[in-house]
Amino acid sequence: MALDRRGFLKFIGGATAGILATPVVWKSLDDVSIWTQNWSWIPRNIDGANSYVPTVSKLCPSAVGVKVRLVDGRPVRVLTNNDHPLGGGLSSIAAAEVQLLYSPSRMKRPLKRTADGAYVGITWEEAEAMLVEGLKKAKGGDKLAVISGDETGTVNELFTALAAEMGSKSCFIMPGEAQPAAKAWELMGGEGQVGYDIEKSDYVLAIGANVLETWGPVIRNRHAFRVGRPHGEAPAVRFAYAGPVQNNTAATADVWLAIRPGTEAVLALGLANLLIKAGATSPAADFADFKALAAKFTPEQVAAQTGVDAKRLAAVAQELAKAKRPLVIAGSEFGQGGGAAPVLAGLALNALLGSMNREGGIRALPYARKVVPAAMDRKALLQNDLVAWLGKVASGKSAAPQAVVFYEANPVYALPQADAMKATLTKVPFKVAFTSFLDETAMACDLVLPVPMGLERFDDVDTPYGCGQVVYALAVPALAPLVDARPAGDVVIGVAKKLGADLGVATFADALKAKAEARGASFTEPSATNAHVSNAVLPVNGIALRADVLSKAIDVKAPAFPVALAPVAKLNVGTSKTATPPFNTKTVRRWEIQGKELYVLMNGATAAKLGLRMHDRIELSNPAGKFTARVNLFEGVINDTVAVPAGHGHTAFDEFSKGKGENVMRLLAAGAEPGTGLSVWTSAGANIAKA
Amino acid sequence: MEDRQLNSSGCAKDGGKCCGGGITPFLVGLVVSLIFGWWVFPDMIYSKKEQPIRFSHKVHMESAGMECKQCHVLREDGTFAGLPSTASCADCHSDVLGSDPEEARFVNEYVKTGKEVKWLVYQIQPDNVFFSHAAHSLDGCNQCHDFKESELCAQCHPDVANSDSAPTHFENKLTGYSKQTMKMWQCERCHANENHYGVTNSSNACFVCHK
Numbered sequence: 017m018a019l020d021r022r023g024f025l026k027f028i029g030g031a032t033a034g035i036l037a038t039p040v041v042w043k044s045l046d047d048v049s050i051w052t053q054n055w056s057w058i059p060r061n062i063d064g065a066n067s068y069v070p071t072v073s074k075l076c077p078s079a080v081g082v083k084v085r086l087v088d089g090r091p092v093r094v095l096t097n098n099d100h101p102l103g104g105g106l107s108s109i110a111a112a113e114v115q116l117l118y119s120p121s122r123m124k125r126p127l128k129r130t131a132d133g134a135y136v137g138i139t140w141e142e143a144e145a146m147l148v149e150g151l152k153k154a155k156g157g158d159k160l161a162v163i164s165g166d167e168t169g170t171v172n173e174l175f176t177a178l179a180a181e182m183g184s185k186s187c188f189i190m191p192g193e194a195q196p197a198a199k200a201w202e203l204m205g206g207e208g209q210v211g212y213d214i215e216k217s218d219y220v221l222a223i224g225a226n227v228l229e230t231w232g233p234v235i236r237n238r239h240a241f242r243v244g245r246p247h248g249e250a251p252a253v254r255f256a257y258a259g260p261v262q263n264n265t266a267a268t269a270d271v272w273l274a275i276r277p278g279t280e281a282v283l284a285l286g287l288a289n290l291l292i293k294a295g296a297t298s299p300a301a302d303f304a305d306f307k308a309l310a311a312k313f314t315p316e317q318v319a320a321q322t323g324v325d326a327k328r329l330a331a332v333a334q335e336l337a338k339a340k341r342p343l344v345i346a347g348s349e350f351g352q353g354g355g356a357a358p359v360l361a362g363l364a365l366n367a368l369l370g371s372m373n374r375e376g377g378i379r380a381l382p383y384a385r386k387v388v389p390a391a392m393d394r395k396a397l398l399q400n401d402l403v404a405w406l407g408k409v410a411s412g413k414s415a416a417p418q419a420v421v422f423y424e425a426n427p428v429y430a431l432p433q434a435d436a437m438k439a440t441l442t443k444v445p446f447k448v449a450f451t452s453f454l455d456e457t458a459m460a461c462d463l464v465l466p467v468p469m470g471l472e473r474f475d476d477v478d479t480p481y482g483c484g485q486v487v488y489a490l491a492v493p494a495l496a497p498l499v500d501a502r503p504a505g506d507v508v509i510g511v512a513k514k515l516g517a518d519l520g521v522a523t524f525a526d527a528l529k530a531k532a533e534a535r536g537a538s539f540t541e542p543s544a545t546n547a548h549v550s551n552a553v554l555p556v557n558g559i560a561l562r563a564d565v566l567s568k569a570i571d572v573k574a575p576a577f578p579v580a581l582a583p584v585a586k587l588n589v590g591t592s593k594t595a596t597p598p599f600n601t602k603t604v605r606r607w608e609i610q611g612k613e614l615y616v617l618m619n620g621a622t623a624a625k626l627g628l629r630m631h632d633r634i635e636l637s638n639p640a641g642k643f644t645a646r647v648n649l650f651e652g653v654i655n656d657t658v659a660v661p662a663g664h665g666h667t668a669f670d671e672f673s674k675g676k677g678e679n680v681m682r683l684l685a686a687g688a689e690p691g692t693g694l695s696v697w698t699s700a701g702a703n704i705a706k707a
Numbered sequence: 708m709e710d711r712q713l714n715s716s717g718c719a720k721d722g723g724k725c726c727g728g729g730i731t732p733f734l735v736g737l738v739v740s741l742i743f744g745w746w747v748f749p750d751m752i753y754s755k756k757e758q759p760i761r762f763s764h765k766v767h768m769e770s771a772g773m774e775c776k777q778c779h780v781l782r783e784d785g786t787f788a789g790l791p792s793t794a795s796c797a798d799c800h801s802d803v804l805g806s807d808p809e810e811a812r813f814v815n816e817y818v819k820t821g822k823e824v825k826w827l828v829y830q831i832q833p834d835n836v837f838f839s840h841a842a843h844s845l846d847g848c849n850q851c852h853d854f855k856e857s858e859l860c861a862q863c864h865p866d867v868a869n870s871d872s873a874p875t876h877f878e879n880k881l882t883g884y885s886k887q888t889m890k891m892w893q894c895e896r897c898h899a900n901e902n903h904y905g906v907t908n909s910s911n912a913c914f915v916c917h918k
Contacts, residue, residue: 023728030736038744047752050882053833061834066784 064088070097070546072477072489074470075116076109077192077351077591078102078234079168079477081547084114084494091117091471091494100545101487102477104239108588112597113471117498119598121453121670123466124499135464140502146463147507148514150446154182154419155515161186161417161444163402165425165593167194168477170531173391174508174519175423180390181517186417187392188402190425190592191352191695193231194481198398199694200359201380203562208380208554209394210363212345213484215240216376219339221256221287221332221365224280224358224698225347228265230585232345232482241268254339256332258283258324259349260582261617261659262652271332274654275322277582278699280346280354281570283329284361285310286318288368290333296368298561305563306364309570323654341376342369345482350585350662353432353697355689357569364561373556380554381486384478387530389520394478403431403686403695406440416443421450423504424467428456429666430592432684432697433640450504453594456668466501468493473503476528478535488535489547490528568691577638577701579622580657583680589663595673596663607648608661614677615648617659623649625656626704635707636660638700641682644707658702753877753886759824760817761809764867768857771799775856775868787840790826793817827876829865829887837918842908851906862897863889 019027035041069084073094081100085093091114097103116122126143127135138146154160160182162175167189176187189195201210214220214227214237225231228238244253256271258280266272275283288296289310297303315326336342346362348354363378371377386393406427408414420441431437438460441447447461458464467473475491505524512519521527532539537548588603590596596604607615616636618628628634632647636658643665653659664677684697767773778791797818803811817824832838845859852859857868865874865887877886897903898911909915 019728019732023732026728026730027732027736030733030738031740032736033733034737034740035744038741038748040740040744040748043748043752047879047881050833050884053835054883058834063789065782065788066786 062088062090064090068095069492069494070100070544071471071492071494072100072102072547073107073110073113074166074169074473074475074477074491075113075591075594076107076587077167077230078107078110078232078236078587079480079489080105080107080110080233080235081489081545082106082110084471086494089495094471097545100489101485101547101549102233102236102480102483102489103545104242105235107235108600108603109590109594109597110235112590112594112599113469115599116594116597117469117471117495119453119670121455121595121668121673122469122499123452123454123458123464123501125466126500127454127464129462140500143463143465144507144511144514147448147465147511150419150448150463151182151511151515153446154184154417156183158184158186158415159418160184161188161405161420162423163188163190163420163425163427164423165190166423167192168480170387170476170478170527171423171505171508171524172394172397173386173388174505174521174524174527175421176392176397177388177390177519178421178508178512178515178517180392181512181515181519184417185392186400186405187397188400188405189397190427190430191403192481193225193347193351193354195398195401196354196356196694197347197359197481198395199692200356200363202399203356203360203565203692204363204559206363206380206556206559208382209479209481211379211381211479211484211553212343212482213374213376213379214343214345215243215484217253217339217341217343218244218376219254219256219335219342221258221336221342221344222265222269223258223275223284223344223346223362224349224354225345225362226259226263226265226349226351226585227255227257227345227482228268229263229587230351231347233480233487234587236483254335256335258322260580260654260657261349261584262650263349263584264586266652271335273322273324273328273332275324276654277349277580277657279322280348280358280698281361281566282313282318282321283324284344284346284358284365285313285566285570286315286322286324286329287333287336288361288365289313290315290330291337291365291368294333294337296337298364298367298559300367300559300561302560302563306561306566309563309567336365336369339369341371341374343371343377344369348698350583350698353684353686353695355569355694355696355698356692357566357689360562360566360569364566367559367561372559373553378556379484380556381479381483382552382554384488384531384534387521387527387534390517401693401695402427403697404688404693406431406437407686407695409443410436410440416440418444419446419448420444421448422457422461423450424452424593426451426455426457426592428460429668429679430681432681432686432695434679434681435641450507451593452501454668455593455595456666459668465504465507466499467504468497468499468501471495472497472501474525474528476531478531486535486550486552487547488532488537488550489545490532490537490539492546565691569689571690577703578626578656579618579702579704581636581680581683581700581702582653582657582659583662583684584617584659585662589661590673591663595666595669596676598670598672601672609664609677610646612675612677614643614645614661614664616645616661617648617650617653618657619651619653619655620649621655622653622657623647628704628706633707635705636683636702637705638683638685638702640685640700643678643682645678658704752880754880756827756876756878758827758873758876760813761872763807763871764873765869765871768868775860779860781841785839785841790828793821793823827878827885829874829876829885830863830889831884832888833884835918836916838916847907863893 081103245251255269257269258273346358449458660680665679
């Protein structure tokens with residue numbers, strides 16, 4: 017039977033009807049819909065057993081104690097570690113650490129800069145040979161400088177010992193809160209490292225010190241705040257904060273005193289005056305001098321200089337006097353450049369409140385002994401002022417070194433007058449960076465050596481500044497390095513050998529073991545924290561209040577600019593070493609960065625005075641530098657002050673940070689603090705013009 | 708035009724019955740597509756794969772007196788280990804125990820080399836489905852039911868307790884998933900069962916399974 021056209025159509029009709037009565041269409045549609053979800057770039061879970069590695073973050077300045085969760089041996093997440101003495105919460109940098117292992121700007125192999133400025137990958141053998149050759153030329157007479165971004169690690173001993181073997185004492189750590197505090201404590205005659213027992217205090221007054229965001233072991237501080245204020249119960253501790261911007265600490269505290277930038281010491285002396293009038297005293301030999309100095313800071317005088325009215329000042333003084341275990345913490349609102357005066361005045365307040373060597377007060381914590389014989393100890397290292405030294409090199413008062421070694425430090429981005437600092441470093445013929453990321457400083461170096469990230473290496477944290485107890489915490493690798501990186505400590509030991517120097521330790525691990533022993537810690541047994549706590553304290557006797565130094569250092573001059581600058585530091589945007597972790601880009605607020613433009617904050621009155629409105633584009637300028645930004649109106653900024661979010665405006669790193677916003681450090685100019693000589697850069701100002 | 712007229716005249720001769728062959732082509736098309744759709748197509752879309760080692764659950768359950776959970780363990784933290792590793796099999800099979808050549812092959816090729824067996828899993832769910840074995844425990848379900856362990860497992864998995872060899876793994880050529888991968892309606896036999904509400908923690912809310 018021949019099939020004609022009509023018969024064929026009937027066949028098709030029957031076949032169609034039949035197909036619809038089978039799973040063909042429906043199953044195919046379902047399978048196609050599943051297939052469309054099978055793209056190769058969709059991440060897949062890798063199943064496996066959970067395991068946890070207790071460690072401490074070397075990436076976050078809070079040195080937070082954490083647990084790394086691994087699935088089938090692969091790290092997937094950083095978790096809180098409530099048992100850890102530096103834990104009890106998580107910082108936004110530590111939370112991003114697992115993702116940062118895969119950062120696009122991560123160093124993958126040693127790089128050397130060629131004559132045309134390009135970087136080429138080289139082997140470790142070539143890199144070490146180049147390092148040895150470079151360092152040979154820097155032998156003798158401070159021709160080698162070391163700049164470290166690690167404030168708490170034993171690795172500094174290896175770097176400083178190498179420098180010592182080369183005949184150099186030019187070793188520095190990046191500016192932070194610890195140097196001014198060490199200076200102030202030393203001036204007062206205190207021994208060891210000054211510690212703050214926040215956990216046991218019932219009233220914490222932070223003057224400038226951004227205790228819940230950037231000052232000291234932040235996560236430990238936040239944990240103390242949380243424990244002291246149990247949900248639904250009467251708080252056991254009150255927090256007061258004084259600073260120019262309603263930052264995260266101010267927003268959390270019970271009391272916020274808005275003060276002009278750089279007037280922290282004035283406020284402290286004003287409070288001291290009121291406390292002395294109310295009967296507070298101190299056995300210090302120079303109490304009479306201090307009393308006379310404080311008397312000059314009448315409530316009216318303080319109001320004129322800081323902007324805090326007499327009633328609010330008196331209220332805080334009364335709360336301090338009433339508290340059983342008050343504690344005053346002074347520092348810089350953005351974690352650096354504050355000078356010794358605020359800390360000195362803050363510690364003097366503690367002395368008046370009877371908080372010295374008292375539970376919930378100030379503790380003198382012993383430094384650990386050195387474990388590398390030729391090394392510079394932490395006390396000596398803290399006395400070296402990097403900004404002052406670079407200033408001298410820039411002006412020609414000090415000879416430029418032949419070589420500079422940077423260890424996890426990014427001074428090209430993070431120092432005041434960043435542009436000038438970068439120019440100064442061009443005077444150095446040979447620059448080497450040990451770093452995990454290709455940051456601004458690495459981009460200015462001749463040789464860049466990748467170090468394993470904190471989650472990939474053994475390392476340590478010895479009693480971060482601000483901690484109220486001696487804490488020695490070990491960083492333990494959660495995985496082997498994902499890139500061709502080598503621990504800096506071991507590289508330094510090997511290079512020293514090739515230069516004919518024996519640093520006295522065979523491996524970096526040996527140095528860590530020795531440091532743990534020096535702190536009385538033993539890590540032979542499995543531990544939930546890999547941390548050791550000691551309640552050892554040094555006696556605090558014969559403390560002087562140093563009115564002589566304070567009277568000079570307090571000489572704060574209001575900047576001769578229409579507005580003062582108040583940088584605002586936040587952990588979520590990362591550090592100069594990490595830039596903004598891709599994990600955290602969602603936490604950058606709408607009116608903080610828009611596209612590539614930075615928003616700066618000022619209150620309505622300041623904006624009206626300057627004739628500005630929300631979103632106006634302005635140029636901020638001063639002799640140090642200039643940049644454009646847009647205006648964001650925010651009433652949490654004191655009058656005549658512009659708050660500038662810090663941590664933006666990178667010129668290196670990846671698409672998540674490079675070229676986004678502006679670097680506030682370009683507008684901060686360092687000056688020398690009268691009386692102490694320390695570099696300070698908290699009193700900056702700027703001209704504002706519509707752009 | 709002429710052809711069409713010729714055709715119509717032809718039909719008229721046949722009393723109209725021969726027009727396009729009557730209903731026959733339709734029925735043929737229907738039957739062909741039904742056969743294709745129900746018998747050929749389902750077989751065509753899957754590739755058949757056998758497990759790398761012929762594994763007898765029956766021997767382990769009956770002769771060795773084992774239970775499902777001895778190999779398919781819940782870890783201490785509540786996560787499910789799924790299939791045993793070669794190392795855990797080697798707890799017993801460090802050497803050849805019986806006379807089965809497959810066991811000898813397993814010992815020689817996997818235990819002695821430390822290699823993991825690439826078992827084919829019948830019921831892998833996509834990553835957008837969160838399933839916790841801990842939440843579907845014997846203790847939980849037997850608040851009302853009276854399941855044996857193997858019966859509870861067989862609510863979702865192929866019942867292999869009495870089989871001497873693992874079932875053939877049918878892998879969908881398009882999606883890559885196994886034929887036995889449960890669809891949502893199968894989950895809903897329990898999750899959408901009103902009798903479970905208020906008695907168990909089961910819920911049919913999206914976020915219970917889709918995170």
